Amino acid sequence: MLETVEQQTGASPEWSVIWLHGLGADGHDFAPIVPELVRPHWPAIRFVFPHAPKRPVSINNGLPMRAWYDITSMDFRNRADAAGVAESVAQVEELIAREQERGIPLERILLAGFSQGGAITLSAGLQRRQPLAGLVALSTYLPEVDAAAAQLAAGATAQPVFMAHGSGDPVIPVQVAEHSMQVLKELGFGVEWHRYPMAHQVCAEEIHALGDWLQARFAQP
Incomplete structure (x- = not known):
């Protein structure tokens, strides 16, 4: 089981958000976003921020760092x-199963990720036969996008998707993200897409839009 950083917004959480960091970061990276994101009237949420394992990353001269996968090429x-x-x-599926064991049903578990973490979020979501409450993919893309249809599990498209990207992202060009978004839509996912004048980062407007999207999830019966 991956080591995690956890925050609860109240006693007896009713929802869980598993949030995956980007390349070279760790589970602490997005923990500070919780007070900016959470709204007073929301149900109690457990935020789970796992640490990716350390592994050599080929494009960084084989330097070991926290990474969800090796980057072997500049070709997306x-x-x-x-x-x-x-x-x-x-490993993410193990974390999802642990949240179920803690009493959170799948329909109240959300999977989120930034950059590499978002790529894992979309990959995991595509393969889920039992849908989660939703997927959040920030500044990211879908790996193996051309083979996505072959990986699609029955029931996966029931998961709503929030995607946001910077128009000036130098790490993952916005066109790559937009192509992933279009493929997800063609597969049948409901995708809410946002594009912001920023680089490879998050911004206040994005956090607010994500909050609105999450609020809609919490309002589901």
């Missing part, structure tokens, strides 16, 4: 190490 069609993606998806 085969950029992600497939075995690493599969391993991380399995």
Whole structure:
């Protein structure tokens, strides 16, 4: 089981958000976003921020760092190490199962991720036969996008998706993200897409829009 950083917004959480960080960061990276995101009238939420394992990253001269998969190419069609993606998806599934054991049903578990973490979020979501409450993919893309239809599990498209990206992102060009978004829509996912004048980061407007989207999830019966 991956080590995690956890925050609860109240006693006896009714919802869980599992949030995956980007390359070279760790579970502490997005923990400060919780007070900016959470609204007073929301149900109690457990935020789970796992640490990715350390592994050599090829494009960084094999330097070991926290990464959800190795980056083997600058070409986004085969950029992600497939075995690493599969391993991380399995580790995320363990975290989802633990939240179920803690009493949170799948329909109240959300999976979120930034950059590499968002790539794992979309990969995991695509393969889920039992849908989660939703997927949040920030400044990211879908690995193996051309083979996405072959990975699609029955029931996966019931998961709503929030995607946001910077128009000036130098790490993952916005066109790559938009292509992933279009493929997800063609597969049948309901995607809410946002584009902001920023680089590879998050911004206040994005956090507010995500809050609105999450609020709609919490309002579901």
